[in-house]
Amino acid sequence: MPRAVREQQMMDAAVQIFGQRGFRAASMDEIAELAGVSKPLVYLYLNSKDELFSACIRREANALVEAVQAGVEPGLPADRQLWEGLRAFFTHTADNPDGWAVLYRQARTHGDPFTTEVNVMREEIVAFVTGLIGAAAREAHHDPALPDRDVTGLAQALVGAAEALAGWANETPGVSAKEAAATLMNFSWAGLENLMNGRPWQPPGQPAGRA
Secondary structure: OOHHHHHHHHHHHHHHHHHHHOOOOOOHHHHHHHHOOOHHHHHHHHOOHHHHHHHHHHHHHHHHHHHHHHHOOOOOOHHHHHHHHHHHHHHHHHHOHHHHHHHHHHHHHOOOOHHHHHHHHHHHHHHHHHHHHHHHHHHHHOOOOOOHHHHHHHHHHHHHHHHHHHHHHHHOOOOOHHHHHHHHHHHHHHHHHHHHOOOOOOOOOOOOOOO
């Protein structure tokens, strides 16, 4: 078997064990057994448990970013692009629950370098969503009506909500990827649409136009 294929086989097993057992509880013996190889071969290919975990994070993060980007068809109206991106995100996290557990729960609780790997992935998705929201603002106003800081803040909030909702959806029986995407779309789009049409929410008693 070619080395690259064998390596992916080991990482498939590692993602499953890490996702279900957690980084600390997972053992290289379990990973080797599930992959159908010897433990020395796992060490030969992937060096250490820490390096194997980092490689799993990078692989799962790249797969998620690629899935979200591939799910959005350029040229569609802004709401359709956001909908397709959300649906691609929730479909991928539902189809790969162990990979999502590695990214969302395991990597974030064990410090650097693991959190750094996840943050790189997250910033890529935030940048992509920022572009979608910016495009929606231009579509609504024919110019970039929302300040860059506001657009980035909205993207951060939307990605954070998607992460939390994916964790809930994966742990709640009967919640489909489409339902999760629709829930977040209904929650977010009405507010975004109001902002982009010059109707921001204001605290009671505060003059319009003042933050």
